[in-house]
Amino acid sequence: MTRFLLSTLAIAVIGTTAFAHKVWLRPSQTQLSGAEPWVTVDAAVSNDLFYFNHFPLRLDGLVITAPDGNQVQGENQSVGKYRSVFDVPLHQQGTYRIAIVNGGVFASYEQGGQRRRFRGSIESLEKEIPADATNLRVTERLSRIETFVTNGAPTDEALKPTGKGVELVPVSHPNDLYAGEESTFRLLVNGKPAEGLEIELIRGGTRYRNAQDEVHLTTDANGEFSVTWSEPGMYWLETSTEDKETSVPQATSRYLSYAATFEVLPQ
Amino acid sequence: MKQLFLLALMSVAVSSVSAEDPTPRIEVSVTIPRLNVSEYHRPYVAVWIQDKNRKVVANLAVWYQLTGRNKDEGTKWLPDLRQWWRRSGRSLEHPVDGVSGATRPAGEHTLRFTGDEKRFAGMKRGDYELVVEAAREVGGREMVQIPFSWPATKTSTQTQSGETELGDVSLTIR
Numbered sequence: 001m002t003r004f005l006l007s008t009l010a011i012a013v014i015g016t017t018a019f020a021h022k023v024w025l026r027p028s029q030t031q032l033s034g035a036e037p038w039v040t041v042d043a044a045v046s047n048d049l050f051y052f053n054h055f056p057l058r059l060d061g062l063v064i065t066a067p068d069g070n071q072v073q074g075e076n077q078s079v080g081k082y083r084s085v086f087d088v089p090l091h092q093q094g095t096y097r098i099a100i101v102n103g104g105v106f107a108s109y110e111q112g113g114q115r116r117r118f119r120g121s122i123e124s125l126e127k128e129i130p131a132d133a134t135n136l137r138v139t140e141r142l143s144r145i146e147t148f149v150t151n152g153a154p155t156d157e158a159l160k161p162t163g164k165g166v167e168l169v170p171v172s173h174p175n176d177l178y179a180g181e182e183s184t185f186r187l188l189v190n191g192k193p194a195e196g197l198e199i200e201l202i203r204g205g206t207r208y209r210n211a212q213d214e215v216h217l218t219t220d221a222n223g224e225f226s227v228t229w230s231e232p233g234m235y236w237l238e239t240s241t242e243d244k245e246t247s248v249p250q251a252t253s254r255y256l257s258y259a260a261t262f263e264v265l266p267q
Numbered sequence: 268m269k270q271l272f273l274l275a276l277m278s279v280a281v282s283s284v285s286a287e288d289p290t291p292r293i294e295v296s297v298t299i300p301r302l303n304v305s306e307y308h309r310p311y312v313a314v315w316i317q318d319k320n321r322k323v324v325a326n327l328a329v330w331y332q333l334t335g336r337n338k339d340e341g342t343k344w345l346p347d348l349r350q351w352w353r354r355s356g357r358s359l360e361h362p363v364d365g366v367s368g369a370t371r372p373a374g375e376h377t378l379r380f381t382g383d384e385k386r387f388a389g390m391k392r393g394d395y396e397l398v399v400e401a402a403r404e405v406g407g408r409e410m411v412q413i414p415f416s417w418p419a420t421k422t423s424t425q426t427q428s429g430e431t432e433l434g435d436v437s438l439t440i441r
Contacts (some may be wrong), residue, residue: 031352033361034343153357176353265349 022202023057023259024236025098025147026050030175030263032151037090039149041074041098044083048235049204050261052083057145061102065158067094067151074098084191090212094155095175099146101165105248106141106255108135122248147261160222164238164259171224177264179232186223189241189256193223197239201227204234228246232266275388291382291418292441295327297399301373301407309370309430310403311344313351314378316395323355324395325386326366327379333362333369347402350410377428380420390417401432411436 043057074086107118142165155174172183199217240257314327332341402408411431422441
């Protein structure tokens with residue numbers, strides 16, 4: 001119990017610095033057609049949705065899955081002051097899954113009576129933590145930030161779960177969302193439906209209203225949740241959880257986070 | 268008297284001809300309004316028949332930019348016909364034979380079909396809706412619906428009017 005409390009505390013502490021902002025991908029369009037359609041995607045970290053005014057989202061973990069299940073490269077990648085950008089030519093018909101998947105560690109320790117923190121890759125942990133560090137606490141993290149775009153009719157191949165971390169599988173297709181309708185999705189943790197995940201859902205355009213107007217949802221026994229879209233717009237969804245399936249021996253727990261952007265069209 | 272008799276005979280003959288040919292005729296007229304705007308582009312228009320579950324049972328027409336510098340470049344904007352794209356367009360190969368056509372100018376356009384065409388093969392007896400959707404570049408989008416029963420028991424014409432991107436839309440089934 002103490003250990004659980006401490007690890008939650010660690011997440012809470014680190015969380016306020018690392019995760020208070022919203023991380024997001026915003027595609028220029030989600031339903032496309034034409035001889036050679038392209039989407040361009042903004043990637044940023046900010047408080048307001050979907051405005052880039054704080055930090056760019058690094059593109060190191062960019063994974064784009066094409067409708068046939070193969071991975072394709074993001075073109076024209078650029079990391080700017082406030083946002084990153086990349087383009088995706090949609091050569092295939094069907095749904096693309098565009099994700100930034102990052103793994104790493106948070107660590108906190110004491111050295112010479114001073115409390116220190118470290119955040120970085122799993123590989124760098126060994127060499128970055130000094131040998132005389134005491135009270136070392138390490139939390140592994142795995143995050144997935146994603147969005148979906150479709151050329152022509154929606155397909156499911158690219159949405160097959162990888163079995164790692166938090167993932168969303170469609171009951172309703174993420175590129176078939178319309179205002180006034182109810183949509184259902186299933187959330188998986190490490191490939192298995194996860195009950196009791198707490199979800200926050202916010203419609204974009206927050207700069208032009210006084211409240212976040214966030215919606216809180218919880219997954220049921222099948223890992224499913226449903227939402228009725230009150231208005232059209234770009235929506236941002238976030239959830240997180242933790243498990244013990246760490247790949248770093250020093251880590252006692254693993255923090256799993258998920259964020260996705262959905263476009264809801266008017267009727 | 269003789270003339271009257273002849274007339275009566277003729278009318279019997281005429282009606283018996285139509286009775287012998289029970290193939291229904293479907294006539295759809297769509298008016299594209301003339302708009303006073305600084306930048307005008309002809310609208311993309313889709314005309315289809317859907318059932319009560321909004322499932323498309325027959326595509327009648329889709330007017331879009333068929334030609335261009337690059338092949339199929341006009342298909343880029345087909346998703347602007349939002350409902351049609353969702354219900355049918357996104358699953359089709361474009362252009363569609365007997366459905367796709369070039370955009371049309373302002374004015375009234377009439378489409379005529381006979382009930383024995385292949386596109387109506389899936390239409391069982393029941394209630395349907397004719398839907399006309401228009402979307403215009405740098406303009407708006409509008410949809411007009413006309414409910415009807417199939418097959419028609421007698422000739423009927425129904426008209427609905429759009430307010431912005433469409434004028435009168437009428438459906439005649441005989």
